[in-house]
Amino acid sequence: MKTKNQSSLPSKYWLIIVIVICVILMGVERITGGNGPISFVANYTVIPMQKGIGYVGRYMSDLSDNFETLQDMKKENRKLQSKVDDLTIDNTRLRQDQYELERLRELYKLDENYSDYKKVGAHVISNNGSNWFSDFTIDKGKKDGIKKNCNVLAGSGLVGIVTEVGPHYARVRSIIDDESNISAMLLSTSDTCVVRGDLKQMENGRIRFEKLANNDNKIEVGEQVVTSHVSDRFLQGLFVGYVSEVKVDSNNLTRSGYITPAVDFNKLQEVLVITTTKDDLIKQESADTKGE
Structure with a gap:
């Protein structure tokens, strides 16, 4: 037949001890003007964690903004590329028309040189x-x-x-x-x-x-x-x-x-x-x- 460990404390006592320790630490923190053990622990644990969370948040926000900007740039680039294609086609047609006009001018001069013939x-x-x-x-x-x-x-x-x-x-x-x-x-x-x-x-x-x-x-x-x-x-x-x-x-x-x-x-x-x-x-x- 097993017997209970007489040295173990009930959970409520542990809770009371933890509360007492917290009260003491808070008191020390108050007396020292924020330079006590709690601030020391926070400086090396909680604050860096907060900074990391803030950095991740800003990074995600910037990433989202950059993604939207990139999408807008892609749309604008497609529009500009379409305009460039249209201008290239128009320029090619104009050059073809110019070359054809030059050739027709040569034929016109040739026609005048031999005007006696139909x-x-x-x-x-x-x-x-x-x-x-x-x-x-x-x-x-x-x-x-x-x-x-x-x-x-x-x-x-x-x-x-x-x-x-x-x-x-x-x-x-x-x-x-x-x-x-x-x-x-x-x-x-x-x-x-x-x-x-x-x-x-x-x-x-x-x-x-x-x-x-x-x-x-x-x-x-x-x-x-x-x-x-x-x-x-x-x-x-x-x-x-x-x-x-x-x-x-x-x-x-x-x-x-x-x-x-x-x-x-x-x-x-x-x-x-x-x-x-x-x-x-x-x-x-x-x-x-x-x-x-």
């Missing part, structure tokens, strides 16, 4: 897949008065000739194509030559001419080359380009060299098609002669 404007819609527009298609055809052998202009001069025509399209072979050859002449001397297309030479920005008479006429770099009056497919006087190099051939009878074309065949977008062919002019001249 012409139709057209857009290039495809090429043969190479870097050079040696063979390409335009968006005008028979319905617009275009026919085979119509001469085509762009930039500052001759582009090529129409080789195939549909109701609403036409194919053009340019003067740089390997199959192209033109009867041309030096504008200053009227000496004739043959201009041949050469895509390999176009890598150096030039095409070849040959069969130029080796006579007393001096030919210098920069001389203008135009289509000649004896060409059976090209109208007379269409600007081909500038002489960039000339030399006497081994036979000592002819000269040959290279021409810098008047047209940038790396980027064609719009062209002018002369709807009157050389054959039309010959027929018209023949009819006028008979009428006389």
